[in-house]
Amino acid sequence: MIPRTHFNDHFTREVETRASKTRSSCKKTLKGRHYYHYTKMVTAGPSSAQNGAQARATASVAPGYELPWVEKYRPVFLDDVVGNTETIERLKIIAKDGNMPHVIISGMPGIGKTTSILCLARQLLGDAYKEAVLELNASDERGIDVVRNRIKGFAQKKVTLPAGRQKLVILDEADSMTSGAQQALRRTMEIYSSTTRFAFACNQSNKIIEPLQSRCAILRYSRLTDAQIVKRLTQICEAEKVEYSEDGLAALVFSAEGDMRQAINNLQSTHAGFGFVDGNNVFRVVDQPHPYKVETMIKNCHLCNIDAALSMLKELWDSGYSCHDIISTMFKVTKTIPVLSEHAKLEFIREIGFTHMRILEGVQTYLQLSGCVAKLCRINMKPGLFVLPK
Secondary structure, three states, rough: OOHHHHHHHHHHHHHHHHHHHHHHHHHHHHHHHHHHHHHHHHHHHHHHHHHHHHHHHHHHHHOOOOHHHHOOOOOOOOOHOOOHHHHHHHHHHHHHHHHHHHHHHHHHHOOOOHHHHHHHHHHHHHHHHHHHEEEEOOOOOOOOOHHHHHHHHHHHHOOOOOOOOEEEEEEHHHHHHHHHHHHHHHHHHHHHOOEEEEEEEEOOOOOOHHHHHHEEEEEEEEOOHHHHHHHHHHHHHHOOOOEEEEHHHHHHHHHOOOHHHHHHHHHHHHHHHHHHHOOHHHHHHOOOOOOOOOHHHHHHOOOOOHHHHHHHHHHHHHOOOOOOHHHHHHHHOOOOOOOOOOHHHHHHHHHHHHHHHHHHHHOHHHHHHHHHHHHHHHHHHHHHHHEEEE
16 A cells, blocks of 8 residues: 555656656647748748739639629719609708608619619718618518617617718618518607608508508609610710610610619620620510511501411410510500501500400410400401301
8 A cells, every 4th residue: 555645746746747748749749830830831932822812802803893784873973863853853952951751762663763762861971871871672681570670779879970960771672571560660760760760662652551651751753764764875885885776775775664774784784795786686685575576466467467467476486485475565566556546556455455464364375375366356357257158
């Protein structure tokens, strides 16, 4: 049996021995690591760090990268916004006075609703724009929790602003918010109205609950005219040195249907894909039936030439266009054919509308389109042709 004192001495020596071994091994390890890193720095040198910096710089400014023209030519000030002159003038007065109410701006897509609100926010808030603006669009989660947490937290945040200015919450496509989230906004708007204003952009204002509508000034944006879209597209073509033809601009306007965003996107896609903007290239990009072919089919219906009309319809169908594409183009083209009288246009549009309704209900077959063409041909046929021989 080992005495207690000897045991303690033995234990102490054992601990010191193990500690010394651990220190020596750590020194070797650290020495090895130090040597490894040193040799790596010597062999690689500063070039590896430079290469990393160059790679990051190259990634940040990638050659050939081009900003989408929709963002590149997005208006920055209210004076640059196209169309809706009266409504823009009202927003200019708000920007000048600084007394902004809660606002609802409604209208079809691509006519500048969100852009107008952003321009107003820049002119109102100036340098404090980034801190004093909260923008939530359709891609963000906008349920009750977001209203209770994120929006309420932003409304409570203190931001140094010019006198008479308030923070701004922008809710894009507000008509897609749930009813519960809209109900939760009511109390928030009331409590923080002295420091925070709300701006809603939507396609249909009637989908926003009445309590919110009663708290807001409602501004309605109308569709942009063809001349306004052509003017803006021409400016972009001149700035980007895009080669175009008159029928190319007409095709862009026809396919956009008053949507400036879609017109600019189609212009950039056509320029990138073909290098020259003309009618044929535009309709290849947008993948819609060419209006000339549809117009020929409608004219054959007007002349009661059902075989030629069905032949043109078969050609469009074999090209892979859907029922919805064909019937929508028929609807747009019929209104612009000068040969048709007003009475004929109304009758044609009525039949096309009934067929369009059946297609939207799910009956998307070639038979529906053929029946529509036959009914259009029947409108101008002589009644005696339908009398059965005795």
